[in-house]
Amino acid sequence: LTNKELALVMTVLDELDKHEDSWPFLFPVNTKHFSTYKRIIKNPMDLSTIRSKLEGGIYKTKESFVDDVRTIFDNCETFNEDQSPVGKAGHILRLYFERRWAELT
Numbered sequence: 627l628t629n630k631e632l633a634l635v636m637t638v639l640d641e642l643d644k645h646e647d648s649w650p651f652l653f654p655v656n657t658k659h660f661s662t663y664k665r666i667i668k669n670p671m672d673l674s675t676i677r678s679k680l681e682g683g684i685y686k687t688k689e690s691f692v693d694d695v696r697t698i699f700d701n702c703e704t705f706n707e708d709q710s711p712v713g714k715a716g717h718i719l720r721l722y723f724e725r726r727w728a729e730l731t
């Protein structure tokens with residue numbers, strides 16, 4: 627990531643964290659509460675994990691950052707009904723992200 631790209635992805639990540647519909651995605655899904663999650667979801671991802679990877683210099687490109695963000699929403703659709711509270715939040719936050727990302731890149 628260039629410095630400019632780092633600032634860009636940090637801005638988008640901060641906006642996702644602040645969004646009122648990000649509450650299901652702030653931290654890793656608790657697999658003690660959702661016992662089937664580990665078996666069904668092969669690549670768990672959440673906003674705090676993305677932030678840790680960003681701070682650790684794991685992302686070499688903005689595309690690899692976008693892939694992890696989209697994994698959050700794809701996992702959400704796999705596990706949750708569309709009309710469930712978590713499912714609805716996932717659809718709203720995905721639309722917000724994709725519009726914002728398109729604006730900034």
Ligand SMILES: Cc1ncccc1N[C@H]1CCCS(=O)(=O)C1
Nearest residue numbers: 649650651655660702705706712
């Ligand atoms: C994103 C997701 N996918 C599947 C199950 C659960 C979640 N998120 C949880 C996060 C903590 C609060 S909650 O337990 O209501 C919802």
